[in-house]
Amino acid sequence: MKVKLEDVAKAAGVSPTTVSRVLNNRGYISELTKEKVENAIKELNYYPNDVARSLFKKRTNFIGLIVPTVSNPFFGELSLYIENICSSLGYKIILCNSSGQLEKEKAYATMLIRHQVDGIIVCSYNRGIDTYKYPKLPIVAIDHYLAPTIPVVGSDNYMGGKLAVQHLIDRGCRSIIHINGPLELETPAQYRRKAYEDLVDNPITYELQFDEEDIVLSIRKILTERPETDGIFASDDMMAAACLQVARELSIQVPEQLKVIGYDGTKTTRSLLPQLTTIKQPIEEIAKTSVKKLMDMIDNPECSGSYETVLPVQLLISETT
Amino acid sequence: MKVKLEDVAKAAGVSPTTVSRVLNNRGYISELTKEKVENAIKELNYYPNDVARSLFKKRTNFIGLIVPTVSNPFFGELSLYIENICSSLGYKIILCNSSGQLEKEKAYATMLIRHQVDGIIVCSYNRGIDTYKYPKLPIVAIDHYLAPTIPVVGSDNYMGGKLAVQHLIDRGCRSIIHINGPLELETPAQYRRKAYEDLVDNPITYELQFDEEDIVLSIRKILTERPETDGIFASDDMMAAACLQVARELSIQVPEQLKVIGYDGTKTTRSLLPQLTTIKQPIEEIAKTSVKKLMDMIDNPECSGSYETVLPVQLLISETT
DNA sequence: TTTCGTATGTCAAGCGGTTGACATGTTAGT
DNA sequence: ACTAACATGTCAACCGCTTGACATACGAAA
Incomplete structure (x- = not known):
């Protein structure tokens, strides 16, 4: 016993x-x-026994963290920071990888509520999960609009898109395309696209929906069909890497014939692919801000605070542009 | 209310x-x-209220997961698989990033016990944490020897090292060095080094202790001091990437003058740096096996099962060798 | 008619720890 | 010698849910 x-x-x-x-x-x-x-x-x-203690105190010191997948460098890094900060504040993280699937995310949300988490940080795709309307459950969303009442923390996506595209233009690109994943529906990330479309004359945006192999396939198709393409603004670094890979296969010289710019600028990318020009998101700041906001909501159930927080991004110029 | x-x-x-x-x-x-x-x-x-339920049932369905950092692609991917599998079995993951610090890991272990986790999966560095001796707490270690009684799941590190070094030799390398991090003390990963030392005449192993910038610095120093080096066996892909970066800086042609082979072969690396020749660990298998083993221990408190499980690795030949 | 399986209810104890109320005793300060 | 502050103890209620024991009905099968 x-x-x-x-x-x-x-x-x-x-x-x-x-x-x-x-x-x-x-x-x-x-x-x-x-x-x-x-x-x-x-x-x-x-x-x-903290279970007994939690039951009595009606406070578990658990925070639910829902991400599409921690294996993506951006979310991995974000998770690391969030967990570290929470841990230093005496909170524990329940990790949920939703894979961007609505059903999974719903199930996770339900699970978290049943476990009496003190709050949830969500950076996944899906809207309209009623569970998030659970009475006064503190929730912060990262780069996603979940509901009108849920505060959002993110980086300046419009500025990021603008910096990226303007940089391509400055480097002399005349036929720039934009590639993004299925993730960008109803998220602030749509502003990256908006910026692209605002800056370019004949904007062409490709939305790639599938997994990795398909992405490479799709990109190959795109580059083959539109050989005049001389600039790609990819919505994240993984996509950009896929573009570079395809360019190598097709013997397209980067940056001479084709310039590629990514988005995220995680440490992992900067280590593995330092040549990539990209827009760096302030991941640690995003983590800090979201946790702080969540803590405010936990300690102060009524006060809503600012609805949206926008943090600055940074253009990291390297060798692919 | x-x-x-x-x-x-x-x-x-x-x-x-x-x-x-x-x-x-x-x-x-x-x-x-x-x-x-x-x-x-x-x-x-x-x-x-699952807190109340857990209290009564003496079962929380929580699994603690201790990794050095989820932001590393290897651990990120591993965490993803582990979480997914656990989730499908009705278990939840409490995520702990120990940063490889003994004190942190101890604190996490204590926290997990207090929260009555049903089991722990550890893939962090530190030995001799008494907490792990907590009566009959099911623990599985990944690629680390924690205590004589704690089962270990990992890949065939000796074979991995052998494949890597033999490959370099086959490609004509005559002066091969080995670089590893501080992680490899008392872990099965030491067998990678063992294999290297068994295969090479004058083995030279560098142990890099610090963070990323220091690593690049150290590698620069190594390559400058030993210009005859024509092969590097890096203990993980991040290190290998750093080597490639330094080689570029120093205008050393890879693979002509210098061949580099990494270790891990995560999806992230294969996307961002597909040129890298590496040893691919069976991450999903490691995840599956550890979870299965843990579940066995949870359901069957006495049965210990096999102490060590060794899974096969794979040589992925690409352009850096 | 008896008995059994089904369907529900009441009651109380228990999971392990917390907390407030209240009692009692010891010190120290004035 | 009297009052506070300090130190500890007992007791019971409570957190929200589960469970076993037991009682009570009803319909159907034997």
């Missing part, structure tokens, strides 16, 4: 209440008693 | 016991009652 508070009390020769007092630093405790209790805890190898 | 089981009972005009029966599919319930209860649940927007 597991050691419980009562056992500690017996071993220390004090009452359960006293042990609880020591554990929670409440009321009056003499140094002596405190030591006795602490010794008993060590000797019995006692760990307080 | 939150809706509770009792409220549902009232709304449905039945007893709490009956609601619980519907919720848990126990005992006799007529279709009619079931419907009444389910309707009440929907109308009241009721979510059962």
Whole structure:
């Protein structure tokens, strides 16, 4: 049987209440008693049961984190920062990889509520999940509009798109295309596209819907069909990498014949593919801001605060443009 | 106030016991009652409190996952698979990024025990954390020897090292060095090094201890000091990428003058740096096996099963060798 | 008619810890 | 000697749900 508070009390020769007092630093405790209790805890190898504690306190110190997949460098990095910050604040992360699937995301949201999480950070695709309307559950969305009442933290996507496209134009590109994934529906990321469409005369946007192999396939098709293309603004670095790969296959010289710019600028990308010109998102800032916002909402259930936070992005020029 | 089981009972005009029966599919319930209860649940927007349930059941369905950092593609991918599999089995993941720091890892282990996790999967560096000796807590380690009793799942590191080094030799390298991080102490990954040292006449292993910039710095130093080097076996793809970067800086032609082989072969690396020759670890298999093993231990507290599982690796030849 | 399986209800204990109320005793300060 | 502050204890309620025990009905099969 597991050691419980009562056992500690017996071993220390004090009452359960006293042990609880020591554990929670409440009321009056003499140094002596405190030591006795602490010794008993060590000797019995006692760990307080946080499930019981949570039940009583109605506070679990759990935060749900829903991302499409942590294996993507952007979300991986974001998750790392979010987890680190939360951990330093005494919160724990329940990790959910939704794969961008509505059903999965719904199931995760339900699970999180049942587990009485204190709040949720969502950076996944799907709208209209009623679960998010659960009374006063603090939720922060990263780069996605979930509902009119849910605050959004993200980077300046319009500016990012503008920086990227303007850079391609400055480098002399005349036939620029834009490639993005299926992710960008109803998200602030649509502003990247908006910027592209605002800056370019005959904007052509490709929306690639499938998994990786399909993406390479699609890009090959695009580049073959539109050989005049001399600039690609990809909506993330993985897409940009796929473009570079296809360009190599087709013996298209980058950056001479074709310039490619990505988006995200994660550490991983910068390590593995430092040649890639890209727009760097302030991932750590996004993490900090979302956690801070969430904490505000948790501590202050009514105050809504600013609805949308937009953080600055940065153009990282390298060798693909 | 939150809706509770009792409220549902009232709304449905039945007893709490009956609601619980519907919720848990126990005992006799007529279709009619079931419907009444389910309707009440929907109308009241009721979510059962899993904290209370866990307390009673002494089962949380939580699995702790300790990794150095999910932002590393290898651990990110591993975490994704582990989470997906667990999720499909009704388990939730508590994510812990230890940064390889002993103190952090200890704190995480304690936290997980307090939260009554049903099991822990560890793929972090540190040995000798007493917490892992907590009575009969099911633990599986990935690629790390934590304690004599804790089962280890990993890939065939010796074979991986051998494949890598033999490949370099076959490609004509005569002066091969090995670079690894600080991670490889007391881990099966040391066998990669062992293989290297077994295959090469004058083995020279560099252990890089610091963060990324330092790594690039160190590699630059190494390549400058040992210009005769014509082959590098890096202990992971990130290191290999750093080598490639430095080679470019120093105008060393890869693969003509220098051949580089990495280790891990994650999807991310294969997307961002498809040119890299590397040893591919069976990440999904590692995830599956560890989860399965953990589940066995959870369901079957005594049975220990095989202590070490070794999964096959694969040489992916590309353009850097 | 008896008995069994079905369907529901009431009740109370329990999971492990927290907390407030209240009692009692010890010190120290005035 | 009297009052506070300090130190500890007992007791019971509570967090929300589960479960076993037990009671009560109803219809159907034996």
